[in-house]
Amino acid sequence: MSDQNRKVVDCRLHPSEKNCTLSIEGTQDEVLEAATQHAITAHGHTNSPELREQIKTIMKDADK
Numbered sequence: 001m002s003d004q005n006r007k008v009v010d011c012r013l014h015p016s017e018k019n020c021t022l023s024i025e026g027t028q029d030e031v032l033e034a035a036t037q038h039a040i041t042a043h044g045h046t047n048s049p050e051l052r053e054q055i056k057t058i059m060k061d062a063d064k
Contacts, residue, residue: 005027005028006025006026006027006061006062007025007026007027007028007031007059007060007061007062008023008024008025008031008059008060008061008062008063009023009024009031009035009055009058009059009060010022010023010024010060011023011038013058014058016043018042018043020042020043022038022042024038025062028059031055031059032052032055032056032059035055035059036051036052036055039051039055
């Protein structure tokens, strides 16, 4: 897989009460799964299709 397909979700870009600094990078599917689990366990979100859609909207292309 080429680097152009890598995605990232960076908590630093989305302020929270915890001031989380985690950045998750990988394939879109890997990032979506890891970011969903992180949002649930670290930030108290509920696992739902809406949460996954929100994560997709904040996912960015990873720097090359």
